Amino acid sequence: MPSRLLFNQETIDAGRPKLSNYHAGYERWKKDPEGFWADAAQEIDWFTPWEKVFDPDEGVYGRWFTGALCNTCYNAIDRHADGERGDQPALIFDSPVTDTKQSFSFKDMKVEVSALAAVLQDSGVGKGDRVIIYMPMVPEAVFAMLACARIGAVHSVVFGGFASAELATRIDDAMPKVIISASCGIEPSRVVAYKPLLDDAIKIARYKPDRCVILQREVQPCNLTEGRDIDYAEAVASARATGREVPCLPVAAIDPLYILYTSGTTGRPKGVVRDNGSHMVALKWSMWNEYGVKPGEVFWAASDVGWVVGHSYIVYAPLLHGCTTVLFEGKPVGTPDAGTFWRVIAEHGVVALFTAPTALRAIKAQDPEGVLSQAYDLSKFRTLFLAGERADPDTVKWAEGQIKVPVIDHWWQTETGSPISHNPVGLGMLSVKYGSSGVPMPGYDVRILDDAGHEVEAGTLGNVAIKLPLPPACLPTLWNADQRFREAYLVEYPGYYKTADAGYLDADGLLFIMARTDDIINVAGHRLSTGGMEEVIAEHRDVAECAVIGIADEMKGQVPCGFLVLNAGVARTPAEVEAEIVALVRKKIGPVASFKIAVTVKRLPKTRSGKILRGTMQSIANNKEWKLPPTIDDPAILDEIAAALSQHGIGAWGPSNGV
Ligand code: COA
Ligand code: AMP
Numbered sequence: 081m082p083s084r085l086l087f088n089q090e091t092i093d094a095g096r097p098k099l100s101n102y103h104a105g106y107e108r109w110k111k112d113p114e115g116f117w118a119d120a121a122q123e124i125d126w127f128t129p130w131e132k133v134f135d136p137d138e139g140v141y142g143r144w145f146t147g148a149l150c151n152t153c154y155n156a157i158d159r160h161a162d163g164e165r166g167d168q169p170a171l172i173f174d175s176p177v178t179d180t181k182q183s184f185s186f187k188d189m190k191v192e193v194s195a196l197a198a199v200l201q202d203s204g205v206g207k208g209d210r211v212i213i214y215m216p217m218v219p220e221a222v223f224a225m226l227a228c229a230r231i232g233a234v235h236s237v238v239f240g241g242f243a244s245a246e247l248a249t250r251i252d253d254a255m256p257k258v259i260i261s262a263s264c265g266i267e268p269s270r271v272v273a274y275k276p277l278l279d280d281a282i283k284i285a286r287y288k289p290d291r292c293v294i295l296q297r298e299v300q301p302c303n304l305t306e307g308r309d310i311d312y313a314e315a316v317a318s319a320r321a322t323g324r325e326v327p328c329l330p331v332a333a334i335d336p337l338y339i340l341y342t343s344g345t346t347g348r349p350k351g352v353v354r355d356n357g358s359h360m361v362a363l364k365w366s367m368w369n370e371y372g373v374k375p376g377e378v379f380w381a382a383s384d385v386g387w388v389v390g391h392s393y394i395v396y397a398p399l400l401h402g403c404t405t406v407l408f409e410g411k412p413v414g415t416p417d418a419g420t421f422w423r424v425i426a427e428h429g430v431v432a433l434f435t436a437p438t439a440l441r442a443i444k445a446q447d448p449e450g451v452l453s454q455a456y457d458l459s460k461f462r463t464l465f466l467a468g469e470r471a472d473p474d475t476v477k478w479a480e481g482q483i484k485v486p487v488i489d490h491w492w493q494t495e496t497g498s499p500i501s502h503n504p505v506g507l508g509m510l511s512v513k514y515g516s517s518g519v520p521m522p523g524y525d526v527r528i529l530d531d532a533g534h535e536v537e538a539g540t541l542g543n544v545a546i547k548l549p550l551p552p553a554c555l556p557t558l559w560n561a562d563q564r565f566r567e568a569y570l571v572e573y574p575g576y577y578k579t580a581d582a583g584y585l586d587a588d589g590l591l592f593i594m595a596r597t598d599d600i601i602n603v604a605g606h607r608l609s610t611g612g613m614e615e616v617i618a619e620h621r622d623v624a625e626c627a628v629i630g631i632a633d634e635m636k637g638q639v640p641c642g643f644l645v646l647n648a649g650v651a652r653t654p655a656e657v658e659a660e661i662v663a664l665v666r667k668k669i670g671p672v673a674s675f676k677i678a679v680t681v682k683r684l685p686k687t688r689s690g691k692i693l694r695g696t697m698q699s700i701a702n703n704k705e706w707k708l709p710p711t712i713d714d715p716a717i718l719d720e721i722a723a724a725l726s727q728h729g730i731g732a733w734g735p736s737n738g739v
Contacts, residue, residue, distance in 0.1 A: 100508030102519065105369070109522035116522060117144065117358075117552055120365040124400075125159055126150045127330040130357070134549065138334065139556045140565055142549045144358035145333035152337050152356050153230035154328035155364075156399035157193060161186040165402050168376065172428050173219045175409035176420060177266040178299060184219060189226070192219075196227035197326040198319035199310075203258050203291045207232035207329060210256040210339070212289070213385075214238045214247060214278060216265030217409040220295050220312060221385045222395055224260045229337055229356075232329040236339040236351075239386025240265045240274065241606075241672030246349075247281035250341050253351055253559060255287045260312070262295040263302035268414040275302035333357020339559045340388055342494040343600055343609035350568065351559030352494050354391075358552030360400055362498050362523070363392055367401035370490075370498075370521065372463060372505025373432050375402035381434040382408055382421065387606070388494040389468065392553075393434050397498075406430060412439040419452030422483075426456035433461070436468035436605030437475050437489075441635045444475065450482035461485055463505055467492060468605035469637045470593060473514035491517035491593050493579065494607070495569070497553035500524045500546065500579075501591045516590040523551025528585055533573045538587045543597060545576035599694075601630030601638045603674050610640060610694075613675060616668045617642055622650045622657050627684055627692045631677070631701045631730060641677040641701060641730065643721070645684055654680035681724045687711040697721055701731040 109116040114133040121130070131147030138146055160170065166187045173182040184192065205211060211228050213235055215221040221237070228235040236254045238247050251259070259282075265272040275294065282288060294304055295312040304311060337356045341349035373379050381393035385407075398405035406428055412421055412435070421443065425433060447453075464479060464487045471489035479487045486509065490502040503509050503518040512518055520526040525547035528536050536542045548570070554577075558565040572578050580600065583593040596602070599611045610628035617626040625645040630638035642665075646657060658678035665675035685693040688711055699706035700722050708715055725731040 100504075100510050102504050102507045102510060105504075105507050106520070106522050110525075113523070113551075117361060120552075121145065121357075121361045123364045124150065124155055124357075124360045126333075126357075130333065136549070140562055141556075141570070143334045143556055144355070144552050145361070148333035148357050149330040150333055150357050150360065151229065151232075151328035151330055152360055152396065152400075153193060153226045155360055156229070156396060157186060157189050157226060158328055160399075160402050161190040165376070168402075169404045170399060171219060171222060171405055171407055172378070173407045173409070174424055174428065175217075175266075176415040177268065177410055178297075180409075182219065189223070191320065192223045192316070193226040193230060194326045195316045195320040196220075196223050196312075197230040198322075198324050199293060199315040200227055200233060200258060201231060201326065202315075202319070203293070203310075205231065205233050205257050207331065208234065208335070209258075210234045210236060210254045212236050212238060212247075212251060212254060212256040212259045214240065214259060214261045214274065215295070215385070216240050216262055216272075216274070216297075217384055217407060218262065218295065218297075219407060220260075220262070222407060225338070225385070225391075225395055230326060230328050232331040232335065234336045234338060236341065237386050237391065238341070239384060239606075239672065240272065241386070241670050243667055243670035244277045244280035244284060245668045246670060247277065248284035249349060250351075251281060251285040251289065252287050253341070253349075254339055256289050258291045258293060259289050260293045260295075262312075263297050264300040266299060266409065268411055271300050273300060273302065279305065331356055334556070336559075338391065340391060340494055342388075343607050343612060344568065349609075349612075350564070351561065352388075352555045353557055353559050354497055354553070355556060358554075359396070359497060362551065362553035363397035364400045366498050366521075367397050367403065368506040370502050370504045370506060371432055371434075371465065373398075373401065373403060376404075377431045378404045378406065378429050378460075379432050379434075380406035380408065380424065380428070380430045382412070382439060383434070383436070383468075383605075387468075388492075388497060389434065392497055404428075411442075413442045413446050417452065418443045418446035419455060422453040422456040422458060425458055425461050429460045431460055432463045432465065434465040434467070437466050437471045438469065438604045438636055440466070440475050440479050441637075444478050445635060448478075453482050458483060458485075463488060465490060467499070467517075469602040470515075471517070476514060488512075489517045491581075491591065493581075495555045495577075496550070497555070500526065501593075513586075513588075513590055516586070516592050518591065519589055520591065526585065526591060527576065528583065529573055529576070533576075536584075538585055541582060541584045541594065543573070544579045544581045544583045544591075544593065545573050546579065547576055550577055601640060603630075603633075603638055603640065603672075604636040606672055608640070608669075608673055612669065613640055613642065613665055613673065616665050617644065617661055617678075620657070620661060620664060622646050622652070623661070624648075625684055627694055627697065629694050629698045629701060631698070636674060639677065640673065640675050641679065641725075642675065643684060643697065643724075644678055644680045645682070646680060677728060677730070679724050679728050679730075682720055683714075683717050685717040685721060686713050688713050693718075701725055703731055
């Protein structure tokens with residue numbers, strides 16, 4: 081494999097070490113994990129220090145910083161607001177879809193967050209109570225997260241692209257006292273009214289919140305529900321007028337800061353829990369050591385606060401580190417053009433951008449020669465970070481050619497909260513091969529296991545697992561579901577956390593993440609469960625059986641494709657049912673599922689024991705070589721599948737090509 085372009089680090093940042101300290105840092109952690117994290121924890125202000133850095137007897141696999149008291153909002157906001165960074169911009173809001181630019185200093189943030197915290201308290205929210213945040217990419221979403229942290233409440237942000245039924249599932253699981261939402265979100269092609277989605281979700285949910293705090297947006301205000309809803313701006317203004325101080329409440333380091341639901345192998349999402357103390361320690365450590373960014377610099381994660389990247393690298397890590405963070409309400413293309421990212425970088429002096437490869441592919445499709453980037457002064461820009469899906473070498477090489485800065489692929493999951501593998505900029509970059517997501521970070525003992533749980537040789541593909549205990553910032557458990565946590569992650573390979581990713585470590589210790597081992601697909605950097613989609617499709621009265629697989633898509637990486645077997649005697653045409661199925665998935669899961677392909681087939685291919693052969697269908701659809709599974713019930717079905725796909729312009733047509 082070709083070696084990655086090597087950059088002269090001196091020209092990038094004179095302060096960065098010339099020889100990488102990575103290996104020494106990793107060894108230091110391996111020899112003394114507790115000493116390593118105790119040192120990192122010095123960067124955080126604690127109300128009460130820990131009794132134990134790591135207590136193996138607490139929680140499911142142990143807990144970090146037990147006995148300590150701290151507050152995440154204090155470390156992210158107050159200590160900067162009350163210190164020398166008070167007037168520095170903490171958050172820059174850039175919204176091409178509303179033509180708005182706003183800057184909030186750390187002092188401004190403290191005022192906004194305290195006022196909203198007072199509103200929450202007046203609504204009966206106290207320590208440990210849950211608050212769901214269902215909002216577009218507006219500063220108030222960030223204030224809401226921090227206001228919860230301030231008073232020890234547990235936030236759960238739900239991505240705006242999810243529909244009512246998904247929101248309802250999360251309401252029932254988290255049981256929030258309050259929901260903070262907005263009248264609408266703005267997509268390039270349309271205004272998305274959030275209020276009807278919220279009302280519908282509350283109607284569907286068994287659990288009902290006491291109150292909803294609604295941000296009215298000028299673009300499309302909404303009616304408030306009497307007795308339940310209050311106006312965000314009015315409530316905050318009156319809280320501010322009283323001048324009431326809401327101090328940061330000391331909470332245990334092991335208390336939950338938030339729950340973030342992520343796709344599991346069924347329609348029921350998993351409530352990933354994040355603690356306060358270890359989360360701060362790991363995120364603060366990552367900002368310099370992994371991302372090479374200094375306090376006071378401008379960092380931009382072009383994600384959404386509804387995803388883990390948004391939680392960690394729009395909100396918490398940059399603010400904990402005293403950086404300015406950019407909140408961008410727009411898309412890489414179409415708002416208004418494929419030069420938007422470069423405009424934001426130039427205009428706000430961004431030193432590092434974190435995005436998903438799909439965003440670059442979208443830009444590349446519209447501006448392959450990179451003409452638009454040349455119009456902007458990118459002299460402050462040092463590094464481009466990619467995660468969320470595998471960074472394909474073509475896209476990485478294209479980006480390197482356009483913007484002349486290192487393009488770094490790194491790998492992590494909602495569950496871990498910060499990178500598992502990386503090419504650490506602050507510690508000193510290594511020469512990493514294309515297609516690799518770097519080397520394991522301190523804290524992560526990554527092993528590749530065969531299906532029986534034995535380690536495989538370098539270069540052999542296997543199940544990627546992490547030796548327990550998991551490091552700071554990783555999930556200690558799932559919300560109210562210790563047993564589900566054990567079953568989903570810890571049981572299959574005793575002593576390890578199962579990542580559900582497949583990959584290999586090469587002889588140089590570089591990690592390559594190749595695919596998921598479960599039913600999760602990655603659509604435009606969004607993690608989705610095909611099992612969840614199958615549950616929705618199976619509800620349709622005309623569907624006897626179904627299967628959903630991910631098929632390759634040039635821009636989004638993968639998109640879902642549903643196969644339907646209709647009940648006998650259905651009067652309507654397959655095309656009519658297919659259209660209904662597409663609409664149903666959009667209604668139940670949301671537009672984010674990008675479910676646009678439904679294919680009616682006579683039968684689904686199965687093993688003799690009745691297991692649907694999704695892997696083989698996926699190979700056919702993706703034009704990959706495939707072998708006839710020896711346990712297949714009836715091989716002729718595979719040709720029927722190929723023919724049906726071919727009619728939709730997908731995959732290879734012809735007899736079983738790999739037999
Ligand atoms: N609220 C409501 N609807 C939303 C939404 C939100 N917050 N986010 C997305 N949607 C809708 C979109 O409008 C689209 O609807 P449509 O089917 O009517 O067109 C649908 O959900 C699918 O959205 P998306 O997958 O984002 O496709 P897109 O064509 O709008 O944009 C990209 C494609 C590549 C530009 C976009 O997905 C992108 O920027 N991806 C980066 C991903 C990312 O940041 N991931 C986080 C990990 S780092
Ligand atoms: P999420 O929890 O939404 O962040 O999605 C996590 C999943 O996205 C991982 O388990 C991987 O399957 C995939 N993923 C994230 N980053 C990368 C990467 N750099 N390379 C390959 N896959 C990735």
